[in-house]
Amino acid sequence: MTQKKGFNPPPYPYDRLDELKPLGAHHQGGIVDCSIGTPFDAPPPGVVAALGSSDTERGYPPSIGTPEFREAVAAWMSIRLGCQLDPAQEIAAAVGTKEFVVGLPHWMKLRHPDRDTVLYPAISYPSYEMGAVLAGCRAVPVPVDANWSIRLDAIAPEDRARALLLWVNTPGNPAGGLDDLEAAAAWGRSHQVPVFSDECYSEFTWDGPPRTILATGTQGVVAVHSLSKRSNLAGVRVGFYAGDPDLVGYLREVRKHAGFMVPGPAQAAAIAALSDQEHVNKQRETYLARLQRLSKVMTTMGVETSLPRGGFYLWVPAPNGDAWAFTRLLVEQIGLLASPGEFYGSSGAEHVRVAAVQPDERIGLLEQRLGTS
Numbered sequence: 001m002t003q004k005k006g007f008n009p010p011p012y013p014y015d016r017l018d019e020l021k022p023l024g025a026h027h028q029g030g031i032v033d034c035s036i037g038t039p040f041d042a043p044p045p046g047v048v049a050a051l052g053s054s055d056t057e058r059g060y061p062p063s064i065g066t067p068e069f070r071e072a073v074a075a076w077m078s079i080r081l082g083c084q085l086d087p088a089q090e091i092a093a094a095v096g097t098k099e100f101v102v103g104l105p106h107w108m109k110l111r112h113p114d115r116d117t118v119l120y121p122a123i124s125y126p127s128y129e130m131g132a133v134l135a136g137c138r139a140v141p142v143p144v145d146a147n148w149s150i151r152l153d154a155i156a157p158e159d160r161a162r163a164l165l166l167w168v169n170t171p172g173n174p175a176g177g178l179d180d181l182e183a184a185a186a187w188g189r190s191h192q193v194p195v196f197s198d199e200c201y202s203e204f205t206w207d208g209p210p211r212t213i214l215a216t217g218t219q220g221v222v223a224v225h226s227l228s229k230r231s232n233l234a235g236v237r238v239g240f241y242a243g244d245p246d247l248v249g250y251l252r253e254v255r256k257h258a259g260f261m262v263p264g265p266a267q268a269a270a271i272a273a274l275s276d277q278e279h280v281n282k283q284r285e286t287y288l289a290r291l292q293r294l295s296k297v298m299t300t301m302g303v304e305t306s307l308p309r310g311g312f313y314l315w316v317p318a319p320n321g322d323a324w325a326f327t328r329l330l331v332e333q334i335g336l337l338a339s340p341g342e343f344y345g346s347s348g349a350e351h352v353r354v355a356a357v358q359p360d361e362r363i364g365l366l367e368q369r370l371g372t373s
Helices: 013-024 045-052 067-081 098-111 127-134 157-162 181-191 245-258 264-274 278-300 323-334 360-370
Strands: 091-094 117-121 138-142 163-169 195-198 221-226 239-243 313-317 351-355
Touching: 013 323, 045 264, 067 091, 067 239, 067 264, 091 245, 098 127, 098 163, 098 245, 117 127, 117 157, 127 138, 138 157, 157 163, 163 181, 181 195, 181 221, 239 245, 278 313, 278 360, 323 351, 323 360
Parallel strands: 117 138, 117 163, 163 195, 195 221
Antiparallel strands: 091 239, 221 239, 313 351
8 A cells, every 4th residue: 555645745945955064164264145134234233122021921911912913913913014904803912923834824724715716926925825735725826917016917817706805015035025905905806805915124124114005995905014134133032913903813813822912021022123213224224235235246246236226135136147156156255145036936046135134344344355355
């Protein structure tokens, strides 16, 4: 009797870069790792102090977030995004947001067993696709236009009919595109497809003010936000989702049963971070300056690169369309580790993503190696 094979996880994308690291070992100062969007800058001292002084370590925190946390989220969204939300019904905590993104199709499939399709931008964060795969759903990429924005008109009627949800991402990772969120919300409402908007990079919107899908109301839409990028708190794992009270209410109850809880100290730190905009303004200046410096590095390497409309990644066209060859070249010649674009979908295979996260002195190493500093 032949035993059926179960699910075999694909290689984790960034683990595939390990084989390239020895190629840059000869550079004094080592590799400058711009492959992953891990924040390197320090969070504000007041946020760190809140993390260690909340006196919330002993008890179980509310899965949906403490009232104080949800009120802080509501206040921030009102001030920064112009949205008036009910913290009691329309906001809930998430353990970071990656777990929310990956787990969402599973929870939505339980609610709508007659649907099986997750729609997401063709060039995007790989967890949208993986969440669909892990839930046993169809992962259907939606084409993007020349500005890296999702093309709602390209969604096939048969996919729309089977859709559990649509993901949009503004600013987009990896290419920095800005979707028409008002159009996405209208599309979802007209076709009765929930739209989830990943807005984790909203504070780093360069072309105009921060955007949210909640600007036209909460019906049928949910915005997802993280403190990881905004406040350099990736290691604390705290984020939130907000929007349609029916969708938020359903997900809050399911996640209670599943045991998802943001630790109390993490929620206290998030409250402190959300009440402080000054550190975010400084971080914006830092990321923009780094993007400009890295763009000049690419120009010196012979590749013209445009700054993104949002986010802190350069989306660099690879010479001759060979992203892996260009990634190897960057490691060998200047010790820069980037990510081949295929990590973000087959449509991105001719680009390389460079994260502007390394400290200024590390970027200075690249400039020294090119003789431009």
